[in-house]
Amino acid sequence: MYPEPIAKLIESFMKLPGIGQKTATRLAFYTIDMKEEDVASFAKSLLSAKRDLHFCSICGNLTEEDPCDICQDEMRDKSVILVVEEPKDVLAMERMREFRGLYHVLNGVLSPMEGTGPEDINIASLITRLHDEVVQEVILATNATTEGEATAMYLSRLIKPAGIKVTRLAHGLSVGSDIEYADEVTLLKAVEGRREL
Numbered sequence: 001m002y003p004e005p006i007a008k009l010i011e012s013f014m015k016l017p018g019i020g021q022k023t024a025t026r027l028a029f030y031t032i033d034m035k036e037e038d039v040a041s042f043a044k045s046l047l048s049a050k051r052d053l054h055f056c057s058i059c060g061n062l063t064e065e066d067p068c069d070i071c072q073d074e075m076r077d078k079s080v081i082l083v084v085e086e087p088k089d090v091l092a093m094e095r096m097r098e099f100r101g102l103y104h105v106l107n108g109v110l111s112p113m114e115g116t117g118p119e120d121i122n123i124a125s126l127i128t129r130l131h132d133e134v135v136q137e138v139i140l141a142t143n144a145t146t147e148g149e150a151t152a153m154y155l156s157r158l159i160k161p162a163g164i165k166v167t168r169l170a171h172g173l174s175v176g177s178d179i180e181y182a183d184e185v186t187l188l189k190a191v192e193g194r195r196e197l
């Protein structure tokens, strides 16, 4: 019912997560109202994000240069590797400015339901990195979801026999939250992750 260029644009927006037909239609018409130079710059950044970013051959993070800045940084503590699910988790950790070790990005999570096995995510490259005797601790920072927990358990069983310390992030109550409103998993994790005062 729309002219083809608009229909195609709507179709493209619908490929993004969480965008249904209604939102896609609104975005498409919004795009048409934008200045041509803004649309051109938007299209350029879409292409550049896809073309100029690669996965770091060491840690699996998204980077323009291979190896990435973090892997190349001589000031970082090479004895600790923090394992996360996605590149955006690295950004979250870096924002905290407390962690000075290295990262390993799995780029996924084990999920029997979706048919994602150990060979589908960056596990082999993690094990290769551990052959380097510098590594003393692996921090498993996968999400506190069923899949994240299962992935952490799997990695822990795989890595521990090599005599490397394996730790898991303490998940718990978010700052400012009320115990009363916390869900059971959060509360359980908070109790498990308790520390001595």
Ligand SMILES: [Zn+2]
Residues within 6 Å of the ligand: 056, 057, 058, 059, 060, 061, 067, 068, 069, 070, 071, 072
């Ligand atoms: Zn890297």
